[in-house]
Amino acid sequence: MTLDSNTAPALALQSAARSPEERLAALGLKLPPPPAPVANFVAWRRSGQMLYLSGQGPLEADGRLHVGRVGEEVSIEAAYDHARLTGLNLLAVAKAALGELGRVRSVVKLLAFVNAVPGFAFHPKVINGCSDLFVEVFGDEVGRGARSAIGAGSLPGHQTVEVEAILEVD
16 A cells, blocks of 8 residues: 555554544544435345445435536546545445444455446446545444446446445444
């Protein structure tokens, strides 16, 4: 891991705050209400020690959805922020399922989609918005999981990104 101006403060926050909720507060972030499913599915499902979170998108707490194709109407930097917001929505669903984020033992896997123009090659840079948030909130050992970042020709509602997660929980 290379330290830069973005990772050094995040690492300092990890050691200064103990619980994921305290880390969120130290980052100046507040979880939105968990988004409701938009079709015939549930937002989460627990099976044993695994918590499966349905795909979430960049939905603001006021209901505004970030839309557009990355590489055309949306920049990589804006899409990174959208992926970070999507991560907050995933955390909100996880907290609703578990009661507290401290019950997360490991981010096992993120499956992420980027609504991008043909030939777009920077999907990992976009989805780092979600992955970076998870590391900041859970720490490197718990927050860094396996991941896939895939380009899509379209996503529901023309949203910029969608991410689903599998978490190991107690």
